[in-house]
Amino acid sequence: MNSHRVVVRKGKSIRASVAEIFGILGPADLRGKNVFVKPNMLRPARPEEHVVTNPRLLAETVEYLITDGAEVMVGDNPVPGRGYNYENEIAEYCGYLEAAGKEWRNIGRYSAKIKKPKNLLKEYYVSREVIDCDILVSLPKFRCHDLMTMSLSVKNHFGIVPGGYKPYIHALFPKIRDFGEVLVEIYETRPSDIIIVDCLDVVDAHGQVHHPGIVIGGDNGYAVDYVCALMAGIDPFRVPTTKVGRDRGLFDPQRVEIDGELPTIRGFSMPFVFPFRNRIVEFVAQILYRIWLARVPVIDHALCTRCLSCKNVCPPRAIKGHYIDYDKCIECYCCLEVCPKKAITIRFRLF
Ligand code: SF4
């Protein structure tokens, strides 16, 4: 179990706060280390919408790491849209291509298979870059989430799963508690070494923007999420992943030590709670994810040159020569990412 120290910094420049957090928690020597930085690139969103990690925090973190001699890679797997090069389009829209510069990578192309027979999710895939790095830096955005109450450090890790595979996992585990367990299992595949939560400007469940102007750092995702929930003014165990983390002994709330002054955001509205809310949310989510699962990749044989790139990257080996075995396909859309001829499209499968 890593430390329970959670560092809250406000009022300094972002660069100074980042440097201080690394100075307190980070590895002493970053020279020559492969560092992977993961912002929260949920969807195409401008920084002023406050739903994705602020690109200024990303830029300052990347610059700090490079200055200290690290080899840096930056990337995330958003939920896919139209397909080809979509990650880069979203990254550009969010301001991440500029913030990360040449360190930006499309990480939806190659994945590693993880087998955990004792888990709820017994087999899954995560982007190779995350598994292969020496140091993993997570930059979550502090925000509300209808299903998980809040999206913070542990939820940010869902983005290490390639694109369309995420809705697939959602559909397999529609119950909130089960999905919380699965998020913790994915987080534990490769926990973050350093987390810096973007709480600079945050938006609540009613769309109201608040300006705490702080960043919250730590090296234990559950402890960091616990402190973030305190700042939102809610019971930290309303966040299912924090509850699962405590129940599995992955952190001890009694040991959490806050370094710095933690404000409470006055009037921060959370998703509305009413009788049977969770069951209704679970039911609606299940329908939406089932609809999503009807989207399948289809090969256009007039364009295909049989280069086999798609077959080679397909995690469950679902591409067999000329056709795709939809019983095996996990809808990650890695094949779209690599096809040089744009011969694979996403279509709705009606039966
Ligand atoms: S065919 Fe393979 S690579 Fe393409 S979406 Fe399905 S599982 Fe992913």
Ligand code: SF4
């Ligand atoms: S990557 Fe594209 S061109 Fe190559 S075999 Fe697959 S569908 Fe055909």
